[in-house]
Amino acid sequence: MGNWKCGNCGYELQADAPPERCPSCKEKCEFLDNTCYTPDCASEGKDPRIK
Template sequence: MANWKCGNCGYELVADQPPEKCPSCKEKCEFLDNTCYTPDCEYEGKDPRIK
């Protein structure tokens, strides 16, 4: 599963794929994959450097 962050409101969720509409702002937004792929954030599951 990946971590996704709404590019509009910042809502985050864990899912295989991002939703069509954001559950928080109810808009069709671009979702950023902020899943951690490096050892320095592997325990958090998401990369805090991706805003």
Template sequence: MANWKCGNCGYELEAETPPERCPSCKEACEFLDNTCYTPDCQFDGKDQRIK
């Protein structure tokens, strides 16, 4: 499962695909995939460098 972050309000969720509207700000936002793909963040599961 991937981690997604709302480009508008920063809300994060785990889902196979991002929703059309953010559950937090209720806007049709761009969701950024902030899933960890490198060993330095493998334990958290999220790449904190993505803001």
């Protein structure tokens, strides 16, 4: 399961794939994959460096 962040409002969610529309702002947004792929943030599950 990945971590996704809305490029419009910053809403974050965990899902296998991003939704068509953001559940928070209800817009059709670009979702950024902010899943952690390095050991330094593995405990959080998401990469805080992705804004």
